[in-house]
Amino acid sequence: MMQLKERVGELVKKKQRLTMDNKQGDLDPSDSMRIGLQLPVLEIRDYGLGLEVNLMSGLRKNFMLFEVITVLEEEGASVVSASLSTVGNKVFHxxxxxxxxVRVGIETSRLCKRLQELIS
Structure with a gap:
């Protein structure tokens, strides 16, 4: 339970760093270079029998959530929860x-490649 609280704290801090907005709600080039951010951002965590997929995009470059879910299911995963939030001009999935x-598992490298193609 303590590890989960620490992880949530880390993710909240990371989200705060990534959502620093200028007047238009977009990162200015100096912020982008400082945190190494280029939208869209894809992060996949493989927990053995489970996955966590985090996607961050801008309002102008968005994708359909059902397409992401379809790719996950085609690769052998069953989505149990999905959330979406908008902060400034950024969308977090x-x-x-x-x-x-369990015998087949999920090939995360192929999943990552397919999702990158979808969101880019």
Whole structure:
């Protein structure tokens, strides 16, 4: 339980860093270089029998959430929860999925490649 609280704290701090907006709500070039951010951002965490997919995009470059869910399911994951939040001009998607077949698993490198193609 304590590890989960620490992880939530880390993610909240990371989200705050990433959502520093200028007057238009976009990162200015100096902020982008400082935190190494280029939208869209994809992060996949593999927990063995589960996955966490975090996507961050701008309002101008968005994608359909159902397309992301479809790719996850085609790769052998079953989405158990999905959330979306908008902060400034940024959209944050968080999806949690479980492996459908423990024997087969999920090839995260292929999943990452397919999702990158979808959101780019």
């Amino acid at each position: 968080t999806l949690h999925a479980q492996v459908k077949s």
